[in-house]
Amino acid sequence: xxxxxxxxxxxxxxxxxxxxxxxxxxxxxxxxxxxxxxxxxxxxxxxxxxxxxxxxxxxxxxxxxxxxxxxxxxxxxxxxxxxxxxxxxxxxxxxxxxxxxxxxxxxxxxxxxxxxxxxxxxxxxxxxxxxxxxxxxxxxxxxxxxxxxxxxxxxxxxxxxxxxxxxxxxxxxxxxxxxxxxxxxxxxxxxxxxxxxxxxxxxxxxxxxxxxxxxxxxxxxxxxxxxxxxxxxxxxxxxxxxxxxxxxxxxxxxxxxxxxxxxxxxxxxxxxxxxxxxxxxxxxxxxxxxxxxxxxxxxxxxxxxxxxxxxxxxxxxxxxxxxxxxxxxxxxxxxxxxxxxxxxxxxxxxxxxxxxxxxxxxxxxxxxxxxxxxxxxxxxxxxxxxxxxxxxxxxxxxxxxxxxxxxxxxxxxxxxxxxxxxxxxxx
Numbered sequence: 001x002x003x004x005x006x007x008x009x010x011x012x013x014x015x016x017x018x019x020x021x022x023x024x025x026x027x028x029x030x031x032x033x034x035x036x037x038x039x040x041x042x043x044x045x046x047x048x049x050x051x052x053x054x055x056x057x058x059x060x061x062x063x064x065x066x067x068x069x070x071x072x073x074x075x076x077x078x079x080x081x082x083x084x085x086x087x088x089x090x091x092x093x094x095x096x097x098x099x100x101x102x103x104x105x106x107x108x109x110x111x112x113x114x115x116x117x118x119x120x121x122x123x124x125x126x127x128x129x130x131x132x133x134x135x136x137x138x139x140x141x142x143x144x145x146x147x148x149x150x151x152x153x154x155x156x157x158x159x160x161x162x163x164x165x166x167x168x169x170x171x172x173x174x175x176x177x178x179x180x181x182x183x184x185x186x187x188x189x190x191x192x193x194x195x196x197x198x199x200x201x202x203x204x205x206x207x208x209x210x211x212x213x214x215x216x217x218x219x220x221x222x223x224x225x226x227x228x229x230x231x232x233x234x235x236x237x238x239x240x241x242x243x244x245x246x247x248x249x250x251x252x253x254x255x256x257x258x259x260x261x262x263x264x265x266x267x268x269x270x271x272x273x274x275x276x277x278x279x280x281x282x283x284x285x286x287x288x289x290x291x292x293x294x295x296x297x298x299x300x301x302x303x304x305x306x307x308x309x310x311x312x313x314x315x316x317x318x319x320x321x322x323x324x325x326x327x328x329x330x331x332x333x334x335x336x337x338x339x340x341x342x343x344x345x346x347x348x349x350x351x352x353x354x355x356x357x358x359x360x361x362x363x364x365x366x367x368x369x370x371x372x373x374x375x376x377x378x379x380x381x382x383x384x385x386x387x388x389x390x391x392x393x394x395x396x397x398x399x400x401x402x403x404x405x406x407x408x409x410x411x412x413x414x415x416x417x418x419x420x421x422x423x424x425x426x427x
Contacts, residue, residue, distance in 0.1 A: 303396060
């Protein structure tokens, strides 16, 4: 069944819809519009520019998360009086099921995957969507708008949350908060405010926040009801989770948030614990690649911010050989390296941020090596690795300077380690 067009948008659809961006979000929007029979025109970096002359031929703009609010095309659209909605915001108007939103600086993808897995294990009709890689617009098309009995477990980034006007969540789980995306947001409080826009669009008593979120809410004078507090830091181990991916931090934080919502929603806690037994982490999240000459290699390519790297290296019982670098997202490099130094024996630098990272390493007396490629970084780290050592790819920065995405970066790392292993076996 084709979703009905919301009354609030009907007047904007007398003209073709302008779709900004031809990525997965844009393709999802195009599929949704096609289902309505509404014409659309795509504007992308490689195509026709969006000018004031072009704007008058549209009534609605739907844009991908990569378009910040101050993007010249959006500024032009607003000046022309067009309605401008992000893909997630737009698609939510057509979803008839419930929405459980998941956000956070780290852990949101894993928590989204786990909640979806647990709900399905419990016999419910749940779908992972949003920033996880399957746009909500695509889910709406695939499920013909969904039903009252379906749940969209929706990963939401700050890029998606900051411009929301219509999105409403039945529940929101906010895992943690730390410095990130300062290349887009003008400061830490602005980054927090972007995510907070999701909080105010959540059903009362449906919000759950981890310890670092609670602390930053106080810092930025935001009021969180006591019912939203979930203590996620420094919590004693749960024997039921000992053999699961949630046995230790940082994954334990994800489970504690899931459990808080699960209990509050009236679901049976034992079912969540059972789901944890069969849940496995997705690729490129602190995955053991293999061991060569006694040294173990770990792929944590999804670690694209400082907080994720610090959590990664803290898991080991000795300083690691770290491969890090990429495209900067802003933030204090000096403080990051200072926090990192005690847990790192030597750092192998890749990507655009290498020179800045090296300067910070000098100030902290942290041994470092410039590497032109990821392959070189793996080789140089292997030369320094002895039995019992850990070589960890946990970049801390965006991948787009050298790779298609973090998955491409992780795949290449695994390939280079495998090649290294074959060479070692020949010796």
